[in-house]
Structure formats: structure tokens, C-alpha cells
Amino acid sequence: MIDYKLLAAKGVQKLSPYIPGKPISELEREMGISNIIKLASNENPLGSSPLAIKAMQDVIGEIELYPDGNGFALKKALAAKHNVDMDCITLGNGSNDVLVLLAEAFLTPELNGVYSQYSFAVYPIAIQAVGAVHKQIPALSWETDSPLGHDLDAMLKAIDDKTRIVFIANPNNPTGNHLSEKELKGFIAQVPEDVIVVVDEAYLEYSNADEQVDASKWLNEFPNLVVTRTFSKAYGLAGLRVGYALSNSDIANVINRIRQPFNVNSLALIAAEHAIADKEFLAKSLQENAQGLKILAQTCNNLNLRFVPSKGNFLLIDFQQDAAPIYMELLKRGIITRPVANYGLTDALRITIGTQEQMQRLDKAMEQVCG
Numbered sequence: 001m002i003d004y005k006l007l008a009a010k011g012v013q014k015l016s017p018y019i020p021g022k023p024i025s026e027l028e029r030e031m032g033i034s035n036i037i038k039l040a041s042n043e044n045p046l047g048s049s050p051l052a053i054k055a056m057q058d059v060i061g062e063i064e065l066y067p068d069g070n071g072f073a074l075k076k077a078l079a080a081k082h083n084v085d086m087d088c089i090t091l092g093n094g095s096n097d098v099l100v101l102l103a104e105a106f107l108t109p110e111l112n113g114v115y116s117q118y119s120f121a122v123y124p125i126a127i128q129a130v131g132a133v134h135k136q137i138p139a140l141s142w143e144t145d146s147p148l149g150h151d152l153d154a155m156l157k158a159i160d161d162k163t164r165i166v167f168i169a170n171p172n173n174p175t176g177n178h179l180s181e182k183e184l185k186g187f188i189a190q191v192p193e194d195v196i197v198v199v200d201e202a203y204l205e206y207s208n209a210d211e212q213v214d215a216s217k218w219l220n221e222f223p224n225l226v227v228t229r230t231f232s233k234a235y236g237l238a239g240l241r242v243g244y245a246l247s248n249s250d251i252a253n254v255i256n257r258i259r260q261p262f263n264v265n266s267l268a269l270i271a272a273e274h275a276i277a278d279k280e281f282l283a284k285s286l287q288e289n290a291q292g293l294k295i296l297a298q299t300c301n302n303l304n305l306r307f308v309p310s311k312g313n314f315l316l317i318d319f320q321q322d323a324a325p326i327y328m329e330l331l332k333r334g335i336i337t338r339p340v341a342n343y344g345l346t347d348a349l350r351i352t353i354g355t356q357e358q359m360q361r362l363d364k365a366m367e368q369v370c371g
């Protein structure tokens with residue numbers, strides 16, 4: 001048989017596919033255990049907004065119809081929330097979709113995209129999938145104020161006349177660290193206007209209101225700025241796949257040209273619209289996360305494990321030894337965490353913050369495994 005991989009586009013041949021967290025059903029199948037908790041994909045341990053669920057139930061009888069391809073009701077709600085015009089919004093099948101669309105729309109094999117080491121694994125995939133050059137810039141070291149964080153000076157230096165996109169996750173995944181308003185705004189101000197700066201704010205909601213670095217406030221100031229948001233994390237709708245980009249209307253127009261006409265499904269549209277309105281569920285989610293984060297940080301301190309201070313719903317923990325056996329031991333105890341060896345972080349695991357009860361169970365398991 002011929003090697004079909006060799007028939008694929010060059011960029012596709014070279015890319016390393018995304019490795020998702022292990023699903024609960026898979027661990028059940030493999031080890032025959034039950035009562036499993038998944039702390040691997042930064043999902044919301046409290047579930048989803050009851051208002052969103054109710055709204056979906058109300059339209060479930062209409063799914064023979066195509067969704068509203070323009071997502072009018074959701075865009076209207078988002079426009080009000082962010083104080084932008086509706087034509088500045090691009091909806092995506094998850095924000096992942098929007099990230100890929102941006103790469104497809106703006107990159108070619110002659111151009112490059114810049115992103116940081118230890119940042120979201122989707123950036124190099126999106127860049128390489130269109131045959132463009134991916135420029136991964138080494139992150140800051142553990143021994144800095146921003147362990148494993150973006151080295152913005154180095155990223156600025158890496159931008160050349162072939163750079164068309166820069167991806168920044170703030171807060172960052174898988175590390176959890178964040179850039180201050182001053183750092184991020186100072187960076188964007190120095191990027192040439194023909195380079196699109198994508199600020200991925202998938203975890204923004206988890207910062208306290210007074211600490212949130214919301215780049216969408218600067219959209220009028222920087223025409224090359226694109227901010228992405230998701231309903232997958234704090235809003236608890238990961239399974240529906242819905243996210244969006246905010247940008248100037250020219251950029252939104254470009255992305256919308258290649259967007260599949262019905263990329264966001266009917267249930268996702270209505271659920272997201274109602275999730276925005278459910279302030280109570282969001283507040284509860286943030287509060288539970290803050291509590292859980294405290295418990296896990298304490299667990300790490302008790303076990304003398306260092307971690308990256310996190311503004312997200314997860315913690316990157318350094319075990320200072322190969323983390324693969326630790327991952328396995330936690331699996332045996334019914335706890336799924338996330339290996340990050342694919343990022344080159346062989347000694348670390350990324351652990352999602354669960355409910356306080358789940359964090360207590362994790363505490364016991366980690367004590368047994370690492371104590």
C-alpha cells in the first residue's frame with residue numbers, strides 16, 4: 001500500500017496531532033473502575049447553567065431545521081455584553097474553530113505565525129495545517145516572575161516581514177500564568193499593524209473582576225487585534241462547541257468568508273445566549289474554582305511540589321521526576337489528569353480544578369502517590 005501520509009500537504013505531514021484528555025468512558029473500559037473524576041480538560045465541574053439547559057430543551061423539537069447561520073440572537077447578546085457592533089463578532093464551533101479560521105484566512109506557505117513555547121497546542125497545528133511556518137519562541141524559565149510564561153521581548157524580536165499572525169493565550173494554557181495589562185498592551189502597541197495579534201482569553205472569567213486583563217477593551221485602539229473567547233470553560237458548555245472572536249469588522253468580514261455557513265449548531269447558539277444571562281451560575285463556578293485552587297495549592301505545598309501560580313481553572317505541577325508513573329498511579333485511583341509531555345514538560349502534569357470534594361479526594365491520592 002502506498003503511504004498516504006506522503007500524499008498529504010507538507011505542513012500536515014509534519015504537524016503533531018492534538019492529544020485530548022482521556023475520556024471517563026475510556027478509563028472505565030480499560031481498567032473496569034467506576035467513580036472516576038476527570039481533571040484533564042479544564043471542564044466545569046459544576047456542569048452547565050440550568051438556564052442554558054432549559055433553553056436547549058425548548059428548541060430540541062426543531063433540530064430538523066438548519067441553525068441561524070448568522071447567529072443573530074447570540075451575536076446580539078454578545079454585542080451588548082462587549083459593547084461592540086454585531087459585525088465585529090465571528091462565531092465558531094468552539095473558539096478552536098475561530099483560531100483555525102484565522103490561520104486559514106491570513107497565512108500562506110510564504111508567511112509565518114509566532115507563538116510561545118508551552119502555550120496552547122492548537123496554535124502550531126493551525127499554522128502548520130495551512131503550510132505556513134510556525135515560529136515557536138522559547139518561554140521564560142521556571143526561575144522567573146512568570147514561570148514558563150511568554151517572553152514578549154523575544155516574541156517581538158521574532159516578528160519579521162513574513163509574520164502575519166501572533167497567538168497569545170492570556171491566561172495561558174497549559175501553564176496558567178498571565179500577562180499584566182501593561183505587559184500585554186505594551187506588546188500589542190509594538191507589533192506592526194499588518195500582523196494580526198490574536199489574544200486567546202479562554203480563561204479570562206476566572207480572574208477576579210478587578211484583575212481581569214480584557215484585551216477586548218482595546219479593539220478600537222488596535223485594528224490588528226483579535227480577541228477570542230469560549231463557552232467551554234467557565235460557562236460549562238464544552239460539549240456543545242461554541243466560541244467567538246471579537247475584532248474590527250474588516251477582519252470579521254474576512255474570517256466570515258471562509259466560515260462554514262452553519263458552523264455553530266442550534267443547541268449551542270441558544271445555550272450560549274442563555275448562559276451569558278446566567279450570572280448566578282458563572283459566579284458559583286468562579287467561587288468553586290477559587291476554593292478548589294486553594295486546596296490543590298495546599299496539597300502541592302504539603303508535598304513540596306512547585307507549581308505555576310494560576311489564573312485559570314487548572315494547575316501545572318512540577319513533580320521534578322518523570323510524571324508518567326504518577327499519572328498512571330492517579331489513573332488507578334480513578335483520577336484522570338493531563339500529561340504535558342507533548343509540550344516537552346515530561347516532569348509535570350496539568351490538573352483541572354474540580355469541586356472541593358474532588359480536590360479532597362485528589363489530595364488523598366497525591367499524598368499516597370507522592371508523599
Ligand SMILES: *Cc1c(COP(=O)(O)O)cnc(C)c1O
Binds near residue numbers: 094172242
Ligand atoms: C480550552 C481552550 C480554548 C477553547 O477551546 P474551545 O474550542 O472553545 O472549546 C481555547 N484556547 C485555549 C488556550 C484553551 O485552553
